[in-house]
Amino acid sequence: CQTRCNSSGSAQKEISVEGKTYKLDEWMNTPPTILSAVSRRLHVQPDHPLTITRQLIESRFPGYKAHNELFPIVSVHQNFDSLGFPPDHIGRSRTDTYYLNKDTVLRTHTSAHQADTFRANESEGYLISADVYRRDAIDRSHYPVFHQMEGARTWDRNAAEKEGKTLAQVIWDDVAKIPKHDIKVEDPNPPHHAERNPRQGTHTAEEVEAIAAHLKRSLEDVVVAIFNAAKTASDAGSRSADEPLRVRWVEAYFPFTSPSWELEVFWQGDWLEVLGCGVVQQSILINAGVSDRLGWAFGLGLERIAMLLYSIPDIRLFWSTDSRFLSQFSSDSPIKRFVPFSKYPACFKDVSFWLKTSSNAAGGVGHVAPSASASATSSTLGHSFHENDVMEIAREVCGEVVEDVRLVDEFVHPKTGRKSFCYRVNYRSLERTLTNEETNGLHERFRQQLVDKLGVELR
Numbered sequence: 001c002q003t004r005c006n007s008s009g010s011a012q013k014e015i016s017v018e019g020k021t022y023k024l025d026e027w028m029n030t031p032p033t034i035l036s037a038v039s040r041r042l043h044v045q046p047d048h049p050l051t052i053t054r055q056l057i058e059s060r061f062p063g064y065k066a067h068n069e070l071f072p073i074v075s076v077h078q079n080f081d082s083l084g085f086p087p088d089h090i091g092r093s094r095t096d097t098y099y100l101n102k103d104t105v106l107r108t109h110t111s112a113h114q115a116d117t118f119r120a121n122e123s124e125g126y127l128i129s130a131d132v133y134r135r136d137a138i139d140r141s142h143y144p145v146f147h148q149m150e151g152a153r154t155w156d157r158n159a160a161e162k163e164g165k166t167l168a169q170v171i172w173d174d175v176a177k178i179p180k181h182d183i184k185v186e187d188p189n190p191p192h193h194a195e196r197n198p199r200q201g202t203h204t205a206e207e208v209e210a211i212a213a214h215l216k217r218s219l220e221d222v223v224v225a226i227f228n229a230a231k232t233a234s235d236a237g238s239r240s241a242d243e244p245l246r247v248r249w250v251e252a253y254f255p256f257t258s259p260s261w262e263l264e265v266f267w268q269g270d271w272l273e274v275l276g277c278g279v280v281q282q283s284i285l286i287n288a289g290v291s292d293r294l295g296w297a298f299g300l301g302l303e304r305i306a307m308l309l310y311s312i313p314d315i316r317l318f319w320s321t322d323s324r325f326l327s328q329f330s331s332d333s334p335i336k337r338f339v340p341f342s343k344y345p346a347c348f349k350d351v352s353f354w355l356k357t358s359s360n361a362a363g364g365v366g367h368v369a370p371s372a373s374a375s376a377t378s379s380t381l382g383h384s385f386h387e388n389d390v391m392e393i394a395r396e397v398c399g400e401v402v403e404d405v406r407l408v409d410e411f412v413h414p415k416t417g418r419k420s421f422c423y424r425v426n427y428r429s430l431e432r433t434l435t436n437e438e439t440n441g442l443h444e445r446f447r448q449q450l451v452d453k454l455g456v457e458l459r
């Protein structure tokens, strides 16, 4: 581990990560286990499934400049302000984002590099692959460190008009160059929507439609390429032919694109969101000094795509150093479906607790805003509770042996008004069978930490 962090706790004034030093303040909420992921760089490790997936996607965007080494610690300005996040946006909250200090975060998305990359103006299209960090739920498709690929493509309106064409014509010519596919894509959405997903005042309807078509066809091409690679993966034991690819576009919202969409793929009985995208807010391009350029951007989850490609069942596996995992992937040979090593038994344990009734439960700066995405949040009656804090304690205590943490019951005492939550933890290692003693010990420490850190009262 190249990350040097003396874990002496709250008294610590600064931290050094790969030779860069950061002052710490009361915003600091990043545990050493998270910082230790910085040096892993899974997406550039030879023969790692994330590397192979990245390269496969990159091959669908010829001529786009690829950036794979951008450092994950960025300013709040890069991660949020430059993208037009409003000051009170939930994403900025310490319950959702890892801070080192008031102005410095572990990037929560590759979009943190959009403004700088547009400003450098080195190419019409670019791709940025990188590790990103979020305090988030725990289940088989969510992990606090994951990898995204950002992509963007812009066109110069003035250059088009100098050639006597409209920008829309130029873009449609480029749409025609994208390989055709014959899968059925559900896209019930209007090209843009006056209230929900407006066209920007700086753009004509023709321009938005052309940009959206280029964006959607480019990303459908990626999904089809991934699906074809997965399908030709050794015929024996592979994804059966009667499982056709199902893809759909849904409307979305991002502060830095409009209109915006998400692409979902049907996977193991459910719709899995694989990316978000949209027409770049012109203000970002204007601020970056390229006001004549218009275009699109997307951000996709590399693990989610790799899970589709290889049928990898659990996102924790990407971090495995077990040769039974790593030996299954190679850049030189065709894609083979991942063969899970035996499924070790699950062990479910519940914990129920009463929330603290006075405020300041989690200490520190306090919660900027509760996350709307979490299913259990409570800031009423003087409670200050966020589900992501439970998730983080589970990660800190149990590491990779926690598969899933779910709220299973919620209850308000009719007389006292006190609120109670019950969480069910699924303990399971991907690499071995856990002993009873071990899971009991972990669960006991988890319960104790809930008391110590969140001030809850166990039931």
Ligand code: FA5
Pocket: 108, 109, 110, 111, 134, 136, 141, 142, 143, 144, 145, 146, 147, 148, 150, 254, 257, 260, 273, 274, 275, 276, 277, 278, 297, 298, 299, 300, 301, 302, 303, 304
């Ligand atoms: C974003 O991060 C936007 N920056 C994407 C974007 C870029 C939109 C450019 C428009 C223009 P979102 O939070 O939805 O959006 O994340 C994008 C993708 O990352 C998701 O679709 C999903 O595939 C993946 N993802 C999100 N959270 C996790 C997680 N905890 N674990 C694994 N993958 C995740």
Ligand code: MG
Pocket: 262, 273, 275, 276
């Ligand atoms: Mg999303």
